[in-house]
Amino acid sequence: MKTGFAGGIARQFINSKLTPLLMVAFMAIGIYSSYLTPREEEPQIDVPIADILFSYPGASPKEIESRVMQPLEKVVANIPGVEYVYSTSMPGQAMLIVQFYVGEDIERSLVKMYNEIMKHMDQMPHGTSLPLVKTRSIDDVPVLGLTFWSENYDDYQLKRIAQEVNNEIEQVTDVSETKVIGGRSRQIRVMLNNGAMARYNVDALSIAQKIQIANQQFNTGAFNKNDVEYLVEAGEFLQTSDDVSNLVVGIHNGSPVYLKQVAEILDGPEEPIQYVNFGYGSMDEKKNEFAGDYGAVTISVAKRRGADAMKVADQILEKISHLEKDLIPSDVHVDVTRNYGETASHKVSELLMHLAGAIIAVTFVVMLAMGWRGGLVVFLSVPITFALTMFSYYFLDYTLNRITLFALVFVTGIVVDDSIIIAENMHRHFKMKKLPFIQAALRSIDEVGNPTILATFTVIAAVLPMVFVSGLMGPYMSPMPIGASIAMIFSLLVALTITPYLAFRLLKVVEKDDKVKKAFKLENSPIYKIYYKTMQPMLESSWKRWTFIGTITFFLLASMTLVYFKMVAVKMLPFDNKNEFQVIIDMPEGTTLERTAAVTKELAAYIAQQEEVLNYQSYVGTASPMNFNGLVRHYDLRRGSNVADIQVNLTDKTERKAQSHDIAKAMRPGIQQLAKKFNANAKVVEVPPGPPVLSTLVAEIYGPDYDQQIEVAHQVKDLFANTADVVDIDWQVEDDQVEYKFNVLKEKAALAGISTQQVVNSVAMALGGQEVTQLYAEKEHEQVGIALRFSEDERSSIEDLKKINIMSMTGQKVALGDVVEIKEEIQDKSIYRKNQKRVVYVTADIAGALESPVYGILDMSNNLDKIQLPEGYTLNEEFTQQPFVQDNYSLKWDGEWQITYEVFRDLGAAFAVVLLVIYLLIIGWFQNFTVPFVMMVAIPLSLVGILIGHWLMGAFFTATSMIGLIALAGIMVRNSILLIDFINLRLKDGAPLKDAVIEAGAVRTTPILLTAGTVVIGAVVILFDPIFQGLAISLMGGTIASTFLTLVIVPLIYYMTEKKKYPVEEAPVAETPKTENNLSNEEEN
Template identity: 40%
Template sequence: MRSELGISGRIARQFLHSPITPLLALIGLLMGIGAVLITPKEEEPQIEVTFADIYIPFPGADPEEVEQLVTIPAEQVLSEMNDIDTMYSFSQPGQAMLIVAFKVGKPRQQALVDLYNQLDSNQDWLPSGLGVGQPLVKPRAIDDVPIMNLTLWSKQADITAEQLTQVANGLESELKHLPGTRQIETVGRHDRIVQVTVDPVRLNAYGLTWMGMTQILQNANQQSNGLSLTQDNRQISLQIGHFLTSADEVGQLIVSTQNNQPVYLADVADVKEVADVPSQNVWMSQDGQVFPAVTLSIAKQPGVNAVDLTRAITARVEQVHNVLIPQGVEITVTRDYGQTASEKANKLISKLIFATTAVVILVIFSMGWREAIVVGGAILLTLAITLFASWVWGFTLNRISLFALIFSIGILVDDAIVVVENIHRHQKGGSNWKEAIPQAVDEVGGPTILATFTVIAALLPMAFVTGMMGPYMSPIPINASTGMLISLAVAFVVTPWLAMHLLKSSSHATHDPDGKAGKFRQFLSMFLTGSKAKSSRRLLSLVVGIALLGALALPMVELVVLKMLPFDNKSEFQVMLDMPEGTPVEQTQIVLHNLATEVESLPEVTSVQLYAGTSAPMNFNGLVRHYFTRQSQELGDLQVNLLGKHERDRASHDIAREARERLTPIAEKAGGVLKVVEIPPGPPVWSPILAEVYGPSQSMREDAAMQVQNAFRATADIVDIDVDVPATQERWTVTIDRARASKAGISEATIRQTIAAAISGSDVSYLRAPGRKYAEPIRLRVQDGEKVNLQGILSMSIPASGGSRIPLSELVQIRSGAQPHSIMHKNMRPMIMVTADMAGDLDSPLYGMADISAKLSHDYPQWDQFLVSQPDGLSHVALKWDGEWKVTYETFRDMGIAYSVGIILIYLLVVMNFNSYSVPLIIMAPIPLTLVGVMPGHALLGAPFTATSMIGMIALAGIIVRNSILLVDFVNQQLEQGVELADAVVNSGVVRAKPIILTALAAMIGAMFILDDPIFNGLAISLVFGLFASTLLTLVVIPVLYYLYMRRKIA
């Protein structure tokens, strides 16, 4: 035994008899309980990602003019900012839209302040008389995603969407009183308006004009207050005029006189209060029937507990039934992220308990029930303090942070098992109990400290992975590393105290050298001594080499598929429908109804909501892909809700694949493009397969994009193909005869405004009726029949000089042409997107992308293809591959760097401890041996190698090095005591085999509890199979390598 104790032994001795030790343990437990109670619960981790949509109006301009005069200058101004990750722009008729995506981690408030400052300080970037409007900035962030959707609908025919909108208005105000709510919106609103439908013939007959009617309505709806007068020593407030409060009042306005008789507005127009003509509709599909509906979406404030908030919303809705919600109106909860977060948290917490219990049972069978209580207490205390530390770090209780704890069970228990096992071994030796515990702790203390920091060195660099994947997975390296430090402290402070009080009465069993340990001693000696040792070592090298090469070959032959993340098993998916441009909302609605009827026939579908002319309330995927901008009559969504995952046999991905097969023919028959969109398992991308087409002109880009689309269609298993080249839409250009207009004394602005207001309707004023949440517009319009060929509108007269009136038809001419296409830029370079997904046996978009790339390289060798950098597209067509490829490349690149940094840090730590450059190489030799288990494990279970698989491999590097350190350190201790080299090596393998196998089994047991998770099963496979193979090999390879090294050194 060593005469002096090291730091670990001194710590153990200090706290062994101290009364503060149980108090520290109690405080740690209370901290953990408090953390569980106060930490917000969410389904997904919080990611600091900020977007900003910037709208810049340029009325009347075509896309090319918008691009040159607005978009490019705006891009140049914004490009001066730091921390912008990606910038998209869309030059559209009459406006430019820019999407600015800031780098992940940039604080939202600072990002928006910088953006506003940049725009405000460059207000002079355009000439003041050009006609470009002020930029409108719409910030977007993950907290804008609604956590709850309530769909209001009714089977009663007399309850309309307009009435449902009024109910939703009341609910909006009531739910806003709940603390923690943020943005509450109603999708599919049918608001009321006062519709003033003008008859052009009657208008001309009474000598009235459109602009004159507008002026009359605006002048009549004014009121002055704030005035006062004094009378009889009293101050009396004065109000002049009054507002219009009803449609009857609007109809009774006098607009002219004829033969000394008043002409009322109702004489020249049809005035009535009606529901607005819908450009969007929401329907609830039930049993093949559709019913009018509106959807109320509720977002939460940052840091608010989603579980508590959605429960409060549900309770409040139940309270206001028959108060704000009339009989016959049904409310279906179509999204409840609070409930799913609660279910996920409860399930993972139960797995955490089961994993801990399983580890304790393992210790019971291997060492005894008293030792199991000690280890169990250490695990419980470590988890409690780790939960508190997680709260301090600012993490919420979400599926990633809880998975991190389950994953950590196996490595957090390592320190306790190693310490308890060594105390247990010393106890069997009959040592003095009070002296034995510090000695036992000290014997393994040095290697345990080093091993703990090697695991941290392997894990912690993962916290610096860039992009959205970094903060998404950051709870794993940060919580696990923090937990490792806590477990080390618990192992040196609390574990010895528990051992002293619980193990002192244990019986001293004798060690049986002829049992399993004796057989392992004989097996290990076969590689070290004797006449056949050399041939045995050669055979070992051959077996290990063949196994390693076989493991590396599995991805090459696609027995192990590379994929970013596997599909999750969610309870919803969406169906996107894009009809040809110009399709009216009614036609879009008919196609959506047919799609809904078909998808409802799937047995797992519980309900379907139809969104025609608008988008369904967005999720995180929709936020990144900007689905909320789908606000046009030819666009539609289906929100498909499924049974809970435990109530159905099939995963949501399999259901979505069948839905795609059934629905695509229906959409194609109607001339539409259909996409089935599943919620991605991790951070979303614009599209799984994305080809960006660059070129010197818009026509070249469009032609090339169509060829790329054809290549997509010719590739097997490629689905949901779409290209950002819209179908040609007819455009009528109304040209003003400037000479005639000038001669008649009529301004061009008057002509433009009159025609535009007549076509689209003009909200000239608003009713001022009390008790309305939203203002009710007074809309001046012409009959729909007059808009068909413009003849009715152009028959209207406008006042000319000299008091005469001239029909609009005499001042304008109509030419037919084509609507110019929008122009898209990415990072200031014009391009066109071609998007798709993959749905086949491989189910990995990377392989589909590779097939398409090869096909395009063969057919169009003159096109350059880029995987990482962005082409300029100045001289010829070029392609840049993006989508899932980009996030996969960046994630695996950063994880590879983290893996390398971890290995370097491990090497430095081991060099510092052993004062040798060669010994660390021997200790780290088992790291590549993990592949012998990892790759065959994935192939055996048919699982893809994913980002979580890589996390498991990184963790394995630290775990397996810990085992090597324990072996080598014990050999050195034996050599210091004068034991022969071969005996020392064999003793090390025999003595340390038990704690090594126990810690490996503990980690494997913890991982097995996440093996059934569709996302984290890659991590579990890496740990289970990697630990199994590498642990068995380590117990043989490390002793053999170290024996050969030391024999040569001694010689």
């Protein structure tokens, strides 16, 4: 049999015994792939980031900036692929953050960067340390957090247990990096007594030397005697604290001076530099039993790239339950305080359920239109499409995450189309009974083959340009168009191979009583009547026509004003419903660790009382295990006695009604009020739904003078504070902290025989507690340091420090106070730079009704003129890029705004490309330059439904809404094609234009409604997902509005453009349909 292209493919499969086998095989590999593909919650983002740390002891921030950072920034900025270079010059140290473009090859980028830096190390000033390069990627985010706490064990003992457990965890496959956070390590603390040292005529430096010298042992060689070789090992390591205390550190009056005589030696936990605590919240029933706040140690576990978080977490937890039998004491509790494997797995299962729901819902719609057999055909072919898509995900190295799966849910309503077209046409041909079934089947497939292929490519053309969304949102967006396009291609293949097989078997037996049925008359169908009544007046009167078009235009414009009047708020992505959030606490610089810990405890106690809080872990002086947000915000690098954060875990989202965002929002005022009482700055930080940014709202202040920049930033900060809905305001300028400068008086020191180095070392030892050497302890996990330090009461004031004795070269004791001059100063502020320009950051978050930073920025923009500037300067406002020159002050809005701007810019560009490609496709098909415009009229009409839909649902117009808008363009144009195609068909038959227009509407309404129905119903299942709600509303609202409007307005406009070509037929035609219609009505009566 001779067939066309589509029929040719179908012929190979329609009767082949292989087809059912292929169906089973495809399903099997699909299910197996979905099992093999790693599951995770967030999509993989390949953005190479490196933190480069330098230390340059003693240098001021300004010096570091000009000597180290500026040259280095230039070097790094010249590396191709680098997007941002952030630098921070602090007193004595510096950090450079290099961020490459998203999607750059991680290894290659970092090697390039390393290479460039190393090449220029010779230009670094003397005294700079070698750079410490720390790379970070999304896989560094720990997937599992285990918190050990106990009533009976202190954090020192807990740490030792945790280290043992950690050893076991690291043996699990696919575990990459683990960290033990909190707890104190073992240390031999040598607490020097200034008075005793003076008595025995020793000083700290000489003691340090003695200890170092004493701690030696090595293989010195061998000697031979009587033909035997004897090995000699000399010396002995310090192995216990007794060894240390019995060291002889000097000779006084002819007798040895032991270390224990001049110092107290403590073997045990080091002095605390951090506090980690754990406590239950009000929602956990264990709160009654364990009401307090317990010292804790957290182990965080990151997984290897590409590994399945769920599997890794399960294995570790199994191991823990095994270890609880012997290694972990029964009164040490191990709580899982983070399990991203579980949340990812939940998310994926939830989405797979959504997918199944969508398939069933769509099948139901098809059944209504085509009967249960037609529904069955569709129901069987769609899963095969998705199975094949899953298989390609596996091959493309995609993971199953919320984006890749949403791509599938989103196209469910669209992929059924191909199968519907094929099945419906076969069914129609079978009913006609003009040809033997097999030949009818192939002929029917040939008949719709090309339109099917065109429809598929129109939809692909509509979604595929979204691949080019750049920046951090790229990895969030690109799986959508790629996944959707793959699914569309497979749906076409399935429609040409498997659907014919199924339809041939399921549909050919129906309607045997065809001859009994009354002959079908189009004019009698209810759709025709309704359509005729709607269209006829408008075809007759140009006045009515224009009124209708005018009304539609008015609605379109009116719905757009919803955005202007903020009835529909624009936001990049709404917050997801998570099980955690974080409270970041900053005390003023200069606060002690103990004070910070006390404040944190207060806040934690407050949080624990709140609704829906399951438990919390507070980290004082250190940082909680990094999360997705912290990756960019560098929260994990927070160290120091004035910082703390509290990690709050909420009850599982399935067990509560409130969204995590609302909980966080409700808790914020209370937390901040409490924090204010203690002079602390507390921020409530949620896991962002999209790519992480420094802060939701960031104002970057640029200008010619850094002090003035800080002054301007201060005013901007006040402006933030006075703007409604702007919360969590902070800036990156440190508070003033008093710093004493010990300047060595050169002459005096020289006369006393003391070198500057001695002074520096003595002070350092007195305050910092220098680790002079390490204990030789074979069984310890970490090296046990021996730290020399003055006892607390001898280093608590300037007067104490002045009394420190230093031994001169002649053996005389000289008090430190005699050779130094002490000045009180304010510590230099750190200098921040972004892409080689000095910047001051002011950060904030947005809460309230309009949660989008866009509105906050607009509000503040209006008030920027109130900011006082130095004479002769103005404040420029930048929205999209850093200022080009810095001879004037400028404010650049950044944070979420930057990403919002980039996403909507790229999506807008994608939309333009979509329109162009669709235009080209239609020209190719219809060979006409004007027809495409008529067809594309349908596209803006979807906006009416989309915007009104968002308004009714009170939802944000988000990036996903925009995706919906763009994808709809394809579907709407496809509908227009169906209509105009039919009009042309009838015109060719010689039908009058008006008849053709009405018949087209009447005949093609059913398939158009069917498509619309499947799209709408398929979208219902995602309507209640916080992130993809916008997409669902766009698909539903847009489809409903534009389908109905398309059905009327596209034929109408086509009529208006074409009527001049068919002038003659106009007069007689006007009467005919009316009479026919009346006649048929009479017949019925």
